[in-house]
Amino acid sequence: MANDFTSYAWLVPLFPLLAFLVLIAAGRQLREAGAYISIVAMLASFVLALLIFFERLGHTTDYTWNQLKWLTIGDFQLNMGFEVTNLNALMLVIVTLVSLLVNIYSKGYMHGDERVNVFFSYIQLFSFAMLGLVISVNVLELYIFWELVGVCSFLLVGFWYFKPEARAAAKKAFIVTRVGDVGLFLGMLLLFWYMPGHSLDFSAIHNAFSQGKIDPSIATWIAILVFVGAMGKSGQFPLHTWLPDAMEGPTPISALIHAATMVAAGVYLVARTMDIFQASPDAMLVVAYVGGFTAIFAATIGTAQNDIKRVLAYSTVSQLGYMMMALGLGAATAGIFHLFTHAFFKALLFLGAGSVIHAVHTQDIREMGGLAGKMKITAWTFAIGALALSGIVPLSGFWSKDAILSAAFEHNQLLFWVGLIAAFFTAFYMARLFFLVFAGKPRSDAHAHESPAPFTFPLVVLAVLAVIAGFVFTPFNGWLGHWLGDHAEAETANWTVMILSTLAGLLGIGLGYVMYGKNSVSRDIVAGNAPWLYTLVYRKYYIDELYDVVFVRGLRLIGKAFELFDIYIVDGIVRLCSAAVVGIGRLGLRLQNGQVQTYGLATLLGLLILALALAGRRFFHLG
């Protein structure tokens, strides 16, 4: 089959890059046009990605082009290029589609912001980096884009840099993910060292690890280190703390970067290097348990948060945990499938939240209420997203969560129950969120009204996708698994799992409804009877405080010591130099008093001293 469009896959990241360059060069002159340039560029990328996707539908062989010479060290040569696998093609569509919708949404949401074109240029740069990451041909290329994505995240979280919280959040996001990046970097070094021919290409990695050419203990190390990188980006415990804080960024950014695309990069990385993990059962176990723990851990925190975006952020962390758990259980398709569906309904939820925030100008859900009547489209689409996230039949979230839980049911009963309880909490906090925001009576006197078309159009599109996206991979239709080349996937419907997960979801929603919708059970039932439990969850298990004591203070102390060294020793030397120069100048200028006789005398004395010093040492045998 032809590769007509696939061979042009490099164009997909190029469109946003061009838009970025145009916006950077002429941002101020463009004004309103900036948003349209961004949308058009993303549309071009999306169309091309879609064409590639359709072209790949019948394929299973990968398309690789790596003729760009990057480094030559001795015999070793590193080439850059791009690779299109079925997994890549799917990711391209997800990223370009969500990015396109977020661009449209941003045109409304960021309207009136002074630096709107800067905002769009950052988004374009991010899209370029993310798409480049997806089609990278080797680990180093991926790492370069990986870092670039991190920089964009930093820039966008700190976009409203005049808010101190936004600055702190941007810093935190950058530093915490950097901890993970160091792991990935070390993993890459180990990989480089032990791979035959020092090759870093994904195809070579696939061959080497699937044929067992690498020692299993080394494979464990590499896998764990790569996973540390994925943990940082995908907000897995214990590197999850940056993601909820990153909600200080503009809401479209939360939707695009911190829900749908960038945070999925960690999941994507693990899926892309699945062969390494499969060579090491220990590493797989680590991935599965970290994922499972993150899923339930973040879901419980989500039940006690009052900021609409933070609830969604913890939900994202929890769902990423599901994906990691699936990968760790060897169910790569299930993990990617959940990534695929999650991208749509989580982007939908964030954009819906943005629409609500835009209407009521607060993020505190205790101050909202009764918005369903005033914002019909937002409420309906948000409800669809919430139901999909809660795993209610037949929305997309149900199928993907079911795929994960089935895999867990077969391989690891403990993780299955963990996942099930997490699903219950998920449904509960989503119900709580929905009923507090949209049901009941208004708790503030803000005059909310429905947001304009640039808001609602992406919401509707995403809502449709959140409904139907699940049908590509159901127990009755295993097409996605075959296409992604994962033949081990079970296709038989596991009715036990389906019933249990539906029950968990309904139970969660039901509890949420009686507590927050009908108010028949007191909301303070937990806070009243076990205040310590409530506080523990509300304070996010004191993880931030723990890090502050263990890492931040110690590092700050070391930093202070170095600062003192810098101030007194390094600066001291610099000050000494400048003082010496100033002193010489002052001394020399003292001669310059305007008196001719002084000048003459200086000339004469200069001559004498020079002659005595240089010739005198010869005659008096001093030198």
Added chain:
Amino acid sequence: MEALRLQLSDLQHLIPELTLIVTALLAALLDLALPRKVSRSFSAWLTLLGIVVAICFTALELNPEEPIQLLAQSYRIDDFASLLKLVILVGTGLVVFMSLGSAARDDIHHVGEYYYLFLPAALGGMIMASSGDLITLYVGLELLSITSYVLVAMKKKSTESNEGAFKYIVLGGISSAIILYGMSFLYGISGSTNLLAINSALAGSIDDVKGLVYLAFFLLLAGFGFKIAAAPFHTWAPDVYQGAPTPVTAFLAVVSKGAGFAILFRVMYWVFGSLTLMGTDLQKDALLSLSVLAAISMIAGNAMALRQHNVKRLLAYSGIANAGYLLVPIATHFSLVHYANYSEFLFYLIAYLFMNIGAFAVLMIVQRSSGNEELRGFAGLYYRARGRPQRPCCSSFRWPASRSRRDFSESCSSSWARCRRNSIGSAR
């Protein structure tokens, strides 16, 4: 001893110099004969024409089959001389050019005189570059110096100009005396004024008269050091630079200094640092002295420039530091591994010429729009005169346009000054 005679046929080698003399005489006579009401601007164009013709003739003399020697080696036309003459002529030409728009407005009352006095000054520099004899060398030096004294005093009504000229003439006199004193020792030792003859005499009898040779060397070093404004013989430079009309300052900084280096190079290369004296204490000490002089100039010049607010004084100190840099190729003597000294020297001199004349031209424009020579006049230059600093010479004719922008300059934030304040502040 055979009487020295200058044959008529020898004059063909002196055409560039003769061109300058003829032009200067013509301009002087015209200036004298024409009635007062005739504008003297023709003088500038005549001067420029003379210089351009002289440049052409000098260029034709480049690359002779063998160096031409006139009057028993006392006047040499070799590539060393010709290239330096080109530098001197181009420098003078640019200075005259940049004076065009300014002389009449610069309180200079004798405009005609102002222009054609550049010609004998350049001639003096050319003679210095070509001389192979102490006498011609001194004649050239004095021709250049005396003309320069007059040029500095061209702003007759300005106290600063007069003060500068007075200091220049007194201190220049002292330096000339020192040079002559040094020369007299050399003549006494060798019985000749010819540089090559002196060199061979020194090579033969160095041990007998060591003290005298050293004395002669240091006296000459001090005298030439004064001419090139190398520390510690630089004291005249800031005051004179400040007082002189800006184009004349540029002339002093570039042409006068370049000519001073020409003789220093010639004397060092032929007499004290020559290959015949290779390895002797005298040669080592001579080169060491030059190195020390270079080091003092660089450090003191730059350090003192840091504390200046007046741009002309600042450029004077910069000139002192640059004299130090220019001394380096002379101080590091020819050897088997390093023999491009002259090329290095000339390369730096040419770069220095354009840098400096450009800087002074910019200063001239800024001086007009801001009304003073202080650094703060440069504040906000980027905003009020975009592109102007890049093409100083062309824009010197268009300066009146910038006068109307003076008000604007006042309101501009003085980023320059702030920058400076901060750096000084952190230095303390």
